[in-house]
Amino acid sequence: MERCAIGLVGWGTVGGGVVEILARDRALFHDRCGLDLQLKTIVTKTPSRRRDQAATGARVSDRLEDLTGDPEIRTVIHLVGGIDEATRICRALLEAGKNVITANKAMLAMRGDELFALAAAKGVCIAFEAAVAGGIPVIAALRDGLVANHIDGIAAILNGTCNFILTSMESRGVGYAEALAEAQRLGYAEADPTLDVDGTDTAHKLAILARIAFNGRIPLTGIRVEGIQSITFDDIRSARTMGARIKLLAVAQRRDQGLELRVAPTLVPLDHPLASVNANFNGIVIQGSAVKTLLLVGPGAGALPTASAVLADLVDVVTGRYQFTASRFRFFRSDADVPLVPEAEELTSSYARFTVPDRAGVLAGIASTLGNHGVSVLSVYQGAPDPSGSAVIEATTHPQRGGAFLSAIEAIDRAGLTIKPTVVLRRL
């Protein structure tokens, strides 16, 4: 039996899941891979607040040096959130020659290049399955299982908080604020959910997936990001009328000119597999040149699902399997810049909701403006006018250049054909 002394820094929700599985399922690792995984030292800012120290069997400390200075600990699980402090800790661990397993997607998306370079210089590795989609082994799928595929596209629901809120708005018929409050009450949303609902967390995860899938640098600034804060129950209801459901999607699509990258609330047709990924689940559709379409669905957050991913990395690292992959494959190491397609050149289907005065010629004016901009309409729906004399016209389009569609909408609003700014969403 190979004994491995492990360190942990950061003892929050996911850290708790790691401690629980290591204590409860030690025999599983013995039986599966001949490993005796021993959590030797836990570093946390607040050891005195932890009443459950004895149960871990580990030494609990508030000094990072108890990890960096311990030659017996060669691998450290890094579960520290945020960016600056997390990066400082990660750097200190790498400098000390420790392999690092992290769940911190913001740190990797923003500082990954410098951290991977440092790891390579020190002859150690950084493993990060838990950084994207919690318990879904999507990093391993892209890295290993799909190695024989050019990746043509990824469309994914990568934030459980947003998916819970959107699902709840639809199933309970409530507005955004009420659905968010419920997500917070049930513990799905953070007290400060800004980075979830504004799309930032999804963009960090998309940057990591795209770096692996398309083998090049992905600057975060190259991802256009819209959140779900301005989605209303009217949007949700309209989507249903058009046979779709609104999801916050991360999209990476390979085109001849380069890669389209965006995070945006998107109408997903009801017969698309991502339309059925509800509540706090994550779902990822990968288009591979050989495999064609692959769907991965599962819990994208939570203590035990995320710990499952952390411990998969741990086994890979302590057996040396991960180091082999990291050194052999150009995985998160390519310096090539992936050409990105600007928004105006993106090829997407769209949805627009026009609020118009109920009078002759308005529909014709909208149709001719769309036509004059080269926008080809897929479907149109007009509801009955309300007593004040306004009516709602909804249209979806065939895929076309995003720039043409947005110019047409601007022209329609500017021409006074509408009485409110037109609502525009992407359509998958």
Ligand code: HSE
């Ligand atoms: N807050 C994220 C979510 C999980 O709601 O999916 C961690 O990235």
